[in-house]
Amino acid sequence: MKTRITRSERIAAGYIRKGDIAAFPTETVYGLGADALSDRAVRKIFRAKGRPHDNPLIVHIAARDQLSLLASSLPRAARLLIDRFFPGPLTVIVRKTKSVPAAVTAGLPTVAIRMPDHPVARKFLKLCGRPVAAPSANRSGHPSPTTWHAVETDLGGRIPCILRGGRSRVGLESTVVDCTAARPVILRTGAIPVEQLRKMIPSIRIHTENRSRRVKSPGMKYRHYAPAADVVIVRSPGEVRDPRNAAYIGIDRPRMKFRRTLVCRSSASYGHRLYAFFRLCDREGIPVIYCQQVASKGLGTAVMDRLRRAAHR
């Protein structure tokens, strides 16, 4: 079947090709892209988002032949993960080539690479004809956008183009795996569950944050994924004393009436809907969001990671 390229995809890719920035949909969240090999273009992303310069970006590719532009070597673990999970919501970190500007990697000798599997993202990236560096398309510190409307709310007037797509299928960011050490490390839990990775690489471990040690994934030290409202994690909705001016999201249905309630049927659905719910509560000026904790397995691990970061001020 021939893939139909739309006019919007062509226009959005045109911005990247001429050294400008454009937001585009992916299966995890919406990204804000720029030519990954142009220092000048990449700097525009940091300006538009208000992103700290020491927080590196993930580089998105359309096809495997772009890997050699970015990676100076591919360790065995990286090759295994790429074979199994590209295209998909997994990011691998490997040593970079000289062509990757320091602005992309925040001066690190390594580069983060992902190949999205969203049909619009794939067509767009192919039309760009070069790797595209892209963090999530939100103002720095806000929850990642899972709809084009959320991108417009955060970045409207600050970026020249938003390529529309539907709601992001996963709704949580990619899992990031550092493949440069003998024993691969998960720097950020995400859309691909740890259990799946462990089946392929039994020795893989999850990075534990330790304030005294050097930060391995610079982005993880920032307050992230957080709404303006206070986020409070509860074991069950019954713990909440005063629901009248609060919102609730979780798996169990509460008996009390909250201003907003979202009951999810699984951790996957919780992850899929979490950021849009945070944004909805902010729009309505709800000051507190109670979030029910879920078991740390499958997508629940990433949901709990994001809830803890959002709750931590």
Ligand code: AMP
């Ligand atoms: P975002 O694109 O906003 O989802 O953030 C990208 C995440 O990938 C951040 O947490 C970064 O710190 C992490 N990251 C990107 N490149 C690297 C790298 N070279 N080494 C370690 N972490 C990275």
Ligand code: MG
């Ligand atoms: Mg982000």
